Amino acid sequence: MTRTRTLHVDRIACTGHGVCAELLPELIALDEWGYPIVKNPTIPNRLRTHTRHAVAACPRLALRTDNGPA
Template sequence: MAEKLLVNPIDCEGHGACAELLPEAIELDEWGYPIVDPRPLPPGLERHARAAVSACPTLALRLQKA
């Protein structure tokens, strides 16, 4: 089943680790906060997405079934 990334903007502090680990689905805005692609993740990126979720120091990033 497909998954998509979600970011909680209240919890996010703009560290940018997620965009470094998953540039295919996350880019940073001008202040360093993530802009997450709202579409389901392409096949093969799930493992990288889990790594980005795990690397978030504020736990602001999560995966959800699409």
């Protein structure tokens, strides 16, 4: 059984580079100051690889994923 994964932004660590929204526009939008807004924290299976790339590319390590309930 596949666990639900969720996406989170550490608002303290984030400095608004916008890389996450460029790499993952399906889940992340930018506010008027360039900071990410997670549209839907649940990561669909089809976007798991893209999400891993976005998390790895964050220059401030402000993105993370969590396993949800089984």
